[in-house]
Amino acid sequence: MELTPLGCCSPMVREPLTPDQAEGLAGSFKALGDPVRLRLLSLIASHAGGEACVCDLTGEFDVSQPTISHHLKVLREAGLLTSERRASWVYYRVPAGALAALALLLDETPGAVRRTSLSRTTNPRRSRSPI
Amino acid sequence: MELTPLGCCSPMVREPLTPDQAEGLAGSFKALGDPVRLRLLSLIASHAGGEACVCDLTGEFDVSQPTISHHLKVLREAGLLTSERRASWVYYRVPAGALAALALLLDETPGAVRRTSLSRTTNPRRSRSPI
DNA sequence: TGTCAATATGGACGCTGGTCGATGTCGATG
DNA sequence: CATCGACATCGACCAGCGTCCATATTGACA
Numbered sequence: 001m002e003l004t005p006l007g008c009c010s011p012m013v014r015e016p017l018t019p020d021q022a023e024g025l026a027g028s029f030k031a032l033g034d035p036v037r038l039r040l041l042s043l044i045a046s047h048a049g050g051e052a053c054v055c056d057l058t059g060e061f062d063v064s065q066p067t068i069s070h071h072l073k074v075l076r077e078a079g080l081l082t083s084e085r086r087a088s089w090v091y092y093r094v095p096a097g098a099l100a101a102l103a104l105l106l107d108e109t110p111g112a113v114r115r116t117s118l119s120r121t122t123n124p125r126r127s128r129s130p131i
Numbered sequence: 132m133e134l135t136p137l138g139c140c141s142p143m144v145r146e147p148l149t150p151d152q153a154e155g156l157a158g159s160f161k162a163l164g165d166p167v168r169l170r171l172l173s174l175i176a177s178h179a180g181g182e183a184c185v186c187d188l189t190g191e192f193d194v195s196q197p198t199i200s201h202h203l204k205v206l207r208e209a210g211l212l213t214s215e216r217r218a219s220w221v222y223y224r225v226p227a228g229a230l231a232a233l234a235l236l237l238d239e240t241p242g243a244v245r246r247t248s249l250s251r252t253t254n255p256r257r258s259r260s261p262i
Numbered sequence: 263t264g265t266c267a268a269t270a271t272g273g274a275c276g277c278t279g280g281t282c283g284a285t286g287t288c289g290a291t292g
Numbered sequence: 293c294a295t296c297g298a299c300a301t302c303g304a305c306c307a308g309c310g311t312c313c314a315t316a317t318t319g320a321c322a
Contacts, residue, residue: 012230016191017173022166029169033161034280035153042148045239054299060147067281069300074279088289088298099143099237106234108176108225165310185269198311200270205309219268219319 013108028102031078036061037071041080041099044092051093144239159233162209167192168202172211172230175223182224 011017017025032038043060044052054072058065072092075081080099081092142148148156163169174191175183185203189196203223206212211230212223 010230012169012173013176013225015173015177017170019166019170022169022173026164026166026169029160030164033157033164035150035157036280038143038153038157038160039148039150042143042146042153045144046146058299063280064282065299066283066301070280073300085288085299090299094144094239099141099239103234103237103239106230106237108230108234167310186267189269194310195312196269197271197313201310204270216269216318221269 009108010105012105025102025105028078028080031074031080032102034071034074036063036067037075040068040071041075041094044081045094045099051091053089053091055089057092140239141236143236156233156236159209159211162205162211163233165202165205167194167198168206171199171202172206172225175212176225176230182222184220184222186220188223 011021032041039060040057043057044050047056054065054068057072058068061068072081072083076083076092080094082095084091084093142152163172170191171188174188175181178187185196185199188203189199192199203212203214207214207223211225213226215222215224
């Protein structure tokens with residue numbers, strides 16, 4: 001995380017991610033890398049009031065209630081959901097900007113200026129500096 | 132996939148993803164859910180000319196060459212990389228729009244208008260229709 | 263044609279992660 | 293206080309994934 005947007009395009013496209021950045025981001029994307037979790041996120045975000053209780057969700061899936069609870073926990077620990085207990089029910093919502101932060105990282109502003117290079121005919125080895 | 136952007140915000144926030152859509156998207160995010168793959172993607176995208184050969188990449192990691200090759204294959208099969216052989220070397224690049232497509236899906240246009248709902252005091256059961 | 267360098271593939275191994283049933287916790291309600 | 297419903301936690305099982313080493317494939321070049 002802690003990527004400073006200052007140039008033409010997203011940090012990921014402008015300069016290599018550090019191992020630490022990659023580790024953190026991979027955690028977020030891993031949380032999105034399950035169809036049940038994606039649908040949960042989408043169901044909650046699109047639900048009335050931008051929130052939904054677990055009882056609104058369990059019936060939409062073919063998996064058990066503990067499994068839903070598990071996926072909600074994964075999303076919450078990834079910062080993609082917040083939960084709040086009201087009476088007997090627990091309401092989940094997508095915190096503002098949680099998804100947008102990842103979107104920003106992936107967006108590659110199409111008109112970005114890139115250095116161009118010719119195809120090499122000699123062995124490039126492990127060149128750390130561009131041609 | 133095949134999400135038609137027509138309303139206020141991203142498909143994911145506007146309406147629930149179908150199981151099929153979620154399945155496809157989860158595949159893409161799963162490919163991004165590994166720190167080595169994220170760094171590979173970033174290294175390639177930020178490299179001179181927007182492309183890099185495998186020899187530019189292997190030295191940057193503490194994992195073996197076959198492992199790098201494996202991760203490149205995963206990214207390629209997810210549509211996040213294309214490869215082209217030139218002479219002895221294979222050059223990888225990020226196809227235009229590949230990342231932007233995912234970014235679009237996550238972006239939740241902050242000013243989006245949402246229906247509001249009061250906290251419930253009666254049992255919501257599994258309400259498919261909003262209050 | 264033989265050799266070498268760059269990259270991919272195959273097989274194996276250990277660990278992570280998605281799933282379940284059983285059970286615990288917490289709040290409401292009588 | 294007892295009970296019930298909503299949700300979370302626990303422990304177990306098994307498929308899948310990341311990793312490695314060994315080896316195959318491909319193209320350049322002598």
